Amino acid sequence: MPPSRPLRADARRNREALLAAAREAFLTGDDAGVEEIARRAGVSVGTLYRHFETREVLVAEVYRQEAAELCATPTRLLAQHAPDEALRVFLLLLVEHAAVGRGMGEVLENIMTTDSPVFDDARDEMARALDELLAPGVAAGLIRSDVNGRIVLRALGGICGMRAKGWKDDALHIATLLYDGLRYGAANHG
Amino acid sequence: MPPSRPLRADARRNREALLAAAREAFLTGDDAGVEEIARRAGVSVGTLYRHFETREVLVAEVYRQEAAELCATPTRLLAQHAPDEALRVFLLLLVEHAAVGRGMGEVLENIMTTDSPVFDDARDEMARALDELLAPGVAAGLIRSDVNGRIVLRALGGICGMRAKGWKDDALHIATLLYDGLRYGAANHG
């Protein structure tokens, strides 16, 4: 049920501006405070808090859109690759995605490693996308059957949260380890 | 070079008390602030900061001791198990260790996924311990050769940072995936 009454025009504009400013801030990882985000959006903190209960909710909202985009790729990958290869490509893609800005990685980590209801939507969506990616691999005996989207999601969380200097190479390396782990117990593995 | 002059008696006592209070607070995960830790140690914040530059340094110091204990186990495990089994047991042990208190997990995550010089000692020590554990497995063809302690450490970081409710089961599951990933490319794998 969408809000009983549509937003007033100025309110909708401000909401958009806030999301845009927040996206800019979070994805480039310049960890701006709420004050700064509001300023860049041309509104006051009060307005920011009218639209988003907490900073975290704003973060979640920004990221929900990114996640939606990411969640659309499994279908595309499955159309172009064998199930196991599609999974491998997706894992690497995720690391790339987290690498765009440090902010992104932190949000991904929060989505993946916490229970926070704020991220429920994004989490469910991504788990579903991963299930979609895993199922054909399992069916084909390329992927072990004792895993599901949620587990893979949680396993990826750690990778995305890495904050060390040479983290991207390490993350790719670890994604490969995880991928191989996912194939290890498969019917046709070897 | 240890401090040019030994600590005065009262200073040493207070330092001990602070470490004890901090250990208590961090390992039980009741995330106490510096004020509270100082209070429990029977000193003021000023004194806390005389001994530890920042809260993080205090955390690091508390954890260095835990890490040292953990780092001693690989040798013991190798004496009792085949190299690959020793590695498996160690990974599970680490999850148990992180489960003791939520605080511990967070510190482990920081050690593993950041570059913070504050944790250099603990990190080096743990990477060395893991190398010690990996080497015989690689030599025996049971573990793939393209990994090292640092990589495994970073991979584990994510697991330890998990804050969700049913995290421990998931963590064990993921540790298994990682373990299998580490065996996947081994000479004798299959």
Add this chain to the structure above:
DNA sequence: ACGCAAACGGAGTCCGACTCACCTTACGGA
């Protein structure tokens, strides 16, 4: 045009890490 609910502004509160100017005390030397 008018009224008013919806939305906005921004000074102010809260909270936790951290600082600093001043006070206290251990302890080595006379």
Add this chain to the structure above:
DNA sequence: TCCGTAAGGTGAGTCGGACTCCGTTTGCGT
């Protein structure tokens, strides 16, 4: 044994960032 002094301790205060509150402004239905 007592003194000088530097090491050590104290806690009110600063700082920064998330969040709140209420007086003011404004879109929009009538």
